[in-house]
Amino acid sequence: MKVISTSGVALTLALAYTALAGSTLHDGLNVDGKTYDYIVVGGGTSGLVVANRLTEDRRTTVLVIERGYFDDKPEAIIPWYGNLLDTSVLASVPSAPNPKLNNATFPVSVAAVVGGGSVVNGMGYIRGSKSDYDAWEELGNPGWGWDGLYPYFRKSTTFDPTAPEAASKFNITYDPRAYGKGPIHLHIPEFQYPDIATFWDVLKHQNSVAIPLGSNIGNGPGAYWTPSTIDARDATRSTSRKGYYDPVNATRTNLRLITGQTVKEILFSNDKPLTAKGVRIVSALDNKSRNVYARKEVILAAGAVQSPQLLLVSGIGPGVQLRAAGIKVRKDTPAVGANYQDHATTMIRYTLAQQSFPNPDTIFTNATYNDTVWAEYLSNKTGAIAGASATTLLLLSLPQLSNFSSASSVSARYLAQNPSTYLPSTYSAPLIEGYKAQRRILAKRLTSTSASVVAHALLGNGFFPGPLLKPLSRGTLVLNASDPYNFPIIQYNTLMNPLDGENIVSIVRHARRFFASPEFVPVSPVMELVPGAQYSTDEQILDALTSDPMVLWPTLGHPSGTCAMMPERLGGCVGPDLKVYGVKGLSVVDASVIPLIPGGALQATVYAVAEKAGDLIKARG
Template identity: 45%
Template sequence: MRANIFSDMTWFTPSVLKLAQLLATLGAVYGYVHTSGLKARQISAHEMSTSYDYIVVGGGQSGLVVANRLSENPNRSVLVVEYGYFDDNPAQVEPSSSFPVSLPQKDLFNATSVPQPGLNNRLGQVLAAAVVGGGSTINGMVFDRGSAEDYDIWERFGNPGWGWKHLLPYFKKSTTFTPPRPELAREFNITWDAERAYGNGPIRANFPDWQWPTLKIQWDAWREIGMPVNVEGAAGDAWGAYWTPSSMDTSYRRSYSRTGYWDPASTRKNLDLLIGYRVNEVLFNSGKRATAVTIQERDTPNNASRITVRATREIILCAGWLHTPQILQRSGLGPRARLEEAGVEVLVDLPGVGSNLQDHPAFIIDYQYLTDLFPNPSSLTDNTTFAAWANEQWIQRRGPLSMGITNSLVTAPLVTLPNYHTVLQKGYTQDVEAYLPKTYSAQQVKSFITQRDILLASFPRLNNGVVEMIFAGQPGTFIILMKPLSRGTTLLNTTDVYAEPIIDYNTNINPVDLDIMVSTIMLYRRWMSTKAMERLTPVETFPGLNVTTNEQIIASLKNTMQSGVGHSCCTAAMSPRELSGVVAPDLTVYGVIGLSIGDLSVVPIIPATHTCATVYAIAEKAADLIKARHAS
């Protein structure tokens, strides 16, 4: 049984559970259905050509971007092979579908992690999308980017051309921004910088038609404790407190890879999409050039009929953090010892394939406002008159039901947390190898030490957030660790290479991660104790007023934290080969020809942001790099 975010009710404390319930039960009935004509180039296996210029493995978020851009040239043929199916449920494009409220099991892979010692041997939830459009189909629609420092870190790790100034054009290329309605912007002091941050791209970034009145007090409280406030996070200033739009169109429907990239390209005669098929391996010739993929219908036995499809120019893996490294390993690219144990012939010994796994571990702290303003999020379930008004407004696509999770974020720099000097000292002086996966080679240990040194040198900077707190008027929130030092793995199941990989997040293995979370809880309590908050009379309900010492807080963290929030990445990292890199800065896989990666697995160090917008930028840049390689 899949371990997921709902696996124990301590994860959803009362105010957060109430918010989840109201989002899940309201607003979903006024959806719309995708028209069948938009799937014109969806094909069956017998309609597939035997050869294409490009094969894109994965029709998730990144794969649809790459396929769209490559098929812009009518003289190039493109095949996309996707394990999942289309999700035509009208509710899935509504704000009420926001993660973590709605996670359709049919849109997810059935994978579990191994028990996590840092979570008292609970399983870490595995969130990997199996649906056309990938994670953009089921995520929370929080459409933010990391700070400039987040991406400059990548460049410092040996990846020229991947800093903020190089990625900003691709963020802009992928996105079109619509300002909030003027009255709402004035009332809540919503700020943005469209000229610096946005372009004219396929994905729509928009603010909802509503914010809760309590939010004004929350903003005042952040200012009171000295949290830096920025005008626009998407312009490279995603640290401190800032506003961020949602990935929704002007009718407040989900704007995602399917609507933005697939639908406009779906009638192109040079673009084919095959759904419901698994890619087994990439095939290579004697010169180690990728020439084809083998595929078979999903949910069939491993010995079922297979089809081989050739690629004359390039194969691009966009199968995500979980399956891109798995396909590489099944194809003979990965850590030698693991491949030999699994009986896979080693083509290229790449120790980094399937290692370096990172996500954003999360914890919920909960409060109750005894004297909350009206209306507030609870009014949608506790006040029938207000709920009826909200539903009437939503018929006209207005009002509270246009909201997703949040449009207000604090990504707190380490220097805003209590005891940050102690955290830094522990990070520099600890025995690094003791906290890394046992499968790590000496080269991989060296690679992590390089990562750690880059991260710790960046931590004292104000323009670099390490932990996130969302706020939208509700008293409780997620506290999310954005820059963990723990590293995990996703490695071949050696007894069945076609089964889901063995996934180990190693959540909280590095004690620095827990120290940062403890300091963040202290910061949150300080925020709730401000003069501004007195009007709301906040009372902590979880972990509770009796949980005060570091040891007590850590015990609560281990009992209730989750391994991530669906931002898993970094398992086929872009970095120098001598630092266990898997792909070069041009995203080609080391040691072979004609194979590249265009998804979130190439990220070397997880950015302090919800990853959706970053995936679009990576995939847009990947498409340009591929086009440049095959310009003649």
């Protein structure tokens, strides 16, 4: 990837160096046989949070092991690049063919960089609703409802207000109660494309759509100004590295981060009780194996793909699967790799004939404008390049997408299903019971006006993506039996439950009503490009969506649930203390513990989970 403007490249690179000066590269060659209080596997969004909090006590030593490296490129720093995807810091592998999406395969993106997904994501910061997290507590996780997580949402964030002139011009509002004085900076940029005012005019005329003061206070459905992970102090991306690692790197000798190291397996001291004592790592520099040890805990923070894979190759997972891969079964845990969830997203698109200048597409089509906005950013840290993607969000419940009667019908039919019919064939009895518990909760959320089913990001043009926030289908992550230490096989199973398809059709139909609003006259005529107005019946709409791999994506880069936090009798992998069932000295602190995916961008939730994890781990000494 290159800087969009060819002018000022040297200045851009200088900015990158200045913003992150002082980072240190450790190759990890001198850790063999050493012991630390804690080993954190993964220097990403959650791993750096936990490492920071644990090393606040200078007597506590922590080793963070990261497969990737530090990234000081402009793409990792300049907010506008949140509109793109820097694949150079992703380990992308194809998924298994998806039966309901014309057997297409899709990339499974796994961040391999210090800071993890916070370095490469779209920078949107949106929490789920209160009911999303209360569902976790209803599943048997005391302390993990909204009230238990809210202090950690606040602890992790600081809101940098929009300049008063811009806030007044666009009526940008926020709720200060939602934020504290934490390491991650959030901001709604001053620059907004002019047509966003038309979209807000449409939103204000939508029946039953609330417009609260601000997002992230647990309200659920409504129209919001939502912040991005931007540090307004220097107009750069706010990442877990910038917030939690860079400020303490030079002063905390008890915190060590090594890069270019892949953890291959967890080491155990004995089988009764099974106790984690360290990890075996392989260096990218010399391809040699080394062992490092933990006095207290090994903490997995490698994400919803690599944390479960590491458990599996270490002998913790479904016994049948492990034996097929030639791996000794240390703990038969069916939950590992099950319950895979993501936000399948429909790429709805319209053309707006009378778009204003500039608009989100202008930077790609007008070289003069491109040069101008880059020059402004490099000189003043303002303008289009100082912002990321959408900061206006429309969240809707299922009753709002259709009506209460239709939502009630979906909910009733969901409860009447034989769950085994639409679950992966590998699901054992505990997993089925756990899904039934989830189903009871989800059925209520489908008829609730406090739980969002879709979140439309409004960019100020005709792109209207519709992620499905309450998926009923469940995917799987399993080892590649012929090469278990390589990336696992991921089956998204998108639309495996046909009710997901019905809800997606409802999303499309609501989009059509939305863009038919008379308030769109300033940018009209409006024409539907995707899926296309020629598709009128439910069957035609769904067929159009599922036959084109560019229209319905099974992922928004939000993998979760693969080491679910639930009671073990319900197919859980970790308890509310985040310790792996049946194993001493082993915890998981990333998106894999999420039992039900919330209706928001996952980084907001992962920061809160990691902050809470830090307190839980410190409390047990």
